[in-house]
Amino acid sequence: MKPPKPLNLDDVPGAPPPGSVLCDVSELGPRDSKSFVFKDGNLRFEMFLQRWDDEVFAYKNSCPHVRLPLDYRPGKFLDYDKKHIHCANHGALFRVEDGYCIKGPCKGKFLTPVDVIRRGDEIIVG
Numbered sequence: 001m002k003p004p005k006p007l008n009l010d011d012v013p014g015a016p017p018p019g020s021v022l023c024d025v026s027e028l029g030p031r032d033s034k035s036f037v038f039k040d041g042n043l044r045f046e047m048f049l050q051r052w053d054d055e056v057f058a059y060k061n062s063c064p065h066v067r068l069p070l071d072y073r074p075g076k077f078l079d080y081d082k083k084h085i086h087c088a089n090h091g092a093l094f095r096v097e098d099g100y101c102i103k104g105p106c107k108g109k110f111l112t113p114v115d116v117i118r119r120g121d122e123i124i125v126g
Helices: none
Strands: 021-024 032-039 043-052 057-059 101-105 116-119 122-125
Touching: 043 116, 057 116
Parallel strands: none
Antiparallel strands: 021 122, 032 043, 043 057, 116 122
């Protein structure tokens, strides 16, 4: 299976517009994550960044199983061994590099990637 195309936030109600600066890469340690919640009236969009050594991946904070947020504490997404993204609700495990579920009730599905760009040290919405 091929991973889904990154979500263009320009098409998502409540999401930040393209070009919005999310954070500086220095705010993320080599295996750290950072969550974001955006609100526009009653509309809400949640996403997170996961730094994986020198790369940064971005996903919608929503498990493909039941659409609940993944983090077990705000901004904490990796499993105990810091090898996979872990869904706190039903224990699914996802590969960091493509969001593919390798274990759990949504095995074979993907997290929804979010289009972000690293410009210098800034991570911005693509």
